[in-house]
Amino acid sequence: MIRSVTGVREKIKQTWVHLVGSAKEFSMEQRVYNTFxxxxxxxxxxNIPFNIISALYGPFFVTIFLLGLVTYAFYLSRFKGRYHRSFLILSLSVHAGLGINYFFNDGITGPTLVLLSLFFFPILVVATKGRYWVWTSVNVGLILSLALVEYLYPEVILGRYLSRETRFIDMVTTYLIVIVLIRVCTVFLLNHYNNARLATEQANKALLKLNQEKTKLLSIISHDLHAPLANIQGYLQFLTKAEMPPEQRLQIKTQLLQNTQTTLDMLTNVLAWSKSQMDGSKKALTSINVHQALSSTLELFKDIARRKDITLTYALDQAVHIIAEVEFLQLIVRNLVNNAVKFTNSGGTVQVSAQKQDGSLLLTVTDSGNGQPALLSPDIFLLNSGTTYGTQQEKGVGLGLVLCREFVEAQNGRIWFESHPVSGVSFFVEVPLVPEGLVAASTSLVAVA
Structure with missing residues (x-):
């Protein structure tokens, strides 16, 4: 029984929401107007059957006229999208109909003035700024004019209640309708206001956080990009002006290459972060072959690791497909492997692996570290203004892991790390796999093509 009552209530609510219109289709003003x-x-x-029972035949015909026009106005607004034309028709018909009804429904002692006063509510909500005072003047002017005419010429009031009971019933039900209408529309407006206020507060918090991150980033750029560029300039000036032994020249060139690579990595991350903030880190996620997407990037890092006497190995299943975006995935792996190489001593190892796990791909980047336990903060994936240094004083701005977190989350995945008790760190990235059926379908389509 309770379920059936709940089901009926839910169905009534859905029907009402459909008639009023959804927030995606209509503005708040339009939905309040449709509710009205x-x-x-x-x-x-x-009022139609009540007027017949009370023998108020004048109000009966006026009510029929108003019902037709109000229904037509609602149809125009809700189903034809002619919101302003609907309000014009409704305003003219209500003022005209109630103005006539005033003389057939007991004048100032009847409910007409209450209904005219009520119509000021949609005028407040719906009327445009340029026409607000026009409709206000029409509404107030009509009420005052009707009262003045009755005061000067009381004989113009033609319709009277048959009994005291019918008058009480008409007045009480009119007040109840007015209260319900004001209640519904006011709650509607309050809910909309509260939702808008919460959305604004959340947007302000997000904007404040973004501004703080931008301030930190600008501070980082001004400090940590300026220094390596100045060093590069100094090295180049020294190489062009000074005579030196070949060994020393080779050492300076090596240092110059390292500074250039570090600066390029920082600049790449800064540009990627800036682009992600402008685009909202949203790109089309598609089926990606992990081996094809990452093998060239990892081969490049093999050479970089070899210069530091580090062995980089990787094992990627050639048949594994994930739901991701190629640029995002490559940047994530590039930053994780670059960090692993940077914080690993010469003679160490970096391993990259990928394995299926419960409908997801677990991508792991493990390094042997610098010989000491890595003390990493849980806030390592948040932007900070601290500068980090690798085993050969490679400088970083702490932006790479921030990008990894943002881009992993943009691909419906998660990222975390585990520090090894002796030395080294493992970073884990979990992203959704493409279902086997879809992989087979896409593979067959490629084969046919």
């Missing part, structure tokens, strides 16, 4: 029209239709429809 619906409740007005219900209220006007109720």
């Amino acid at each position: 029209c619906l409740i007005t239709i219900i209220g006007v429809g109720y």
Whole structure:
């Protein structure tokens, strides 16, 4: 029984939301206006049988006229999208219809002035700024004019209640309809206001965080990019002006190459971060062959690691496909492997592996470290202004892991690390696998092509 009642309530709620219109289709003002029209239709429809029972035949015909026009106005607004034309028709018909109804429904002692006052509510919500005072003047002017005419010429009031009971019923039900309408529309506006306020607060927090990160990033750039570029300039000036033994020249060239590579890595990460902030880190995720996407990048790092006497090995299944974006995935692996090489002593090892695990791919980058336990902060994936140095004083700005976290999350994955008790660190990246059926389908399509 309870389930059936709940089901009926839910169905009524869904029907009402459909009639009012969704937030995606209509603005807040339009939905409030549609709500007003619906409740007005219900209220006007109720008055039709009551007017017949009370022998108020003048109000009966006026009510029929109003019901038709209000229904048409709602149809224009909700289903035809002619919001302003609907409001114009509704405003003219309500003021005209209630103005006539005033003389057939007991004048100032009837409910007409209350209904006219109520119509000021949609004027507040719906009327444009340029026409607000026009409709306000029409509404207030009509109420004052009707009261003045009745005061000067009381004989113009034609319709009277048959009994005291019918008058009480009409007035009480009118007030109830007014209260319900004000209640529904006011709650609607309050909910919209609270939702908008919460959204604004969240947007302000996100903007404040972004501004703080940009400030930190600018500080990092001004400090940590300036120094290596100045060193590169100094090395080049020294090489062009000074005579030196070949061994010393080779040493300077090696140092120059290392500084250039470090600066290029920092600049690449800065540009990638800036682009991700502008694009919102959103790109189309597609099926990617992990081996094809990463093998060339890892082969390049083999040469970089060899210069530092580090052995880089990797094992990637050629048949593994994941749901990702190629540029994001390559940048993640590039930063993780670059960090592993940077913080590993000469003679050490860096291993990259990928294995399937519960519908996901677990990509692991493990290094042998610098001979001491790595004390990494849990906030390592957050932007900070500290500068990190590798085993050969390679400089970094702490931006690479920030990008890894952002890009992994953009691919519906997660990233974490584990420090080895003796030396070294393992970084783990988990991203969704492409279902086997889809992989087979895509492979067959490639074969046919």
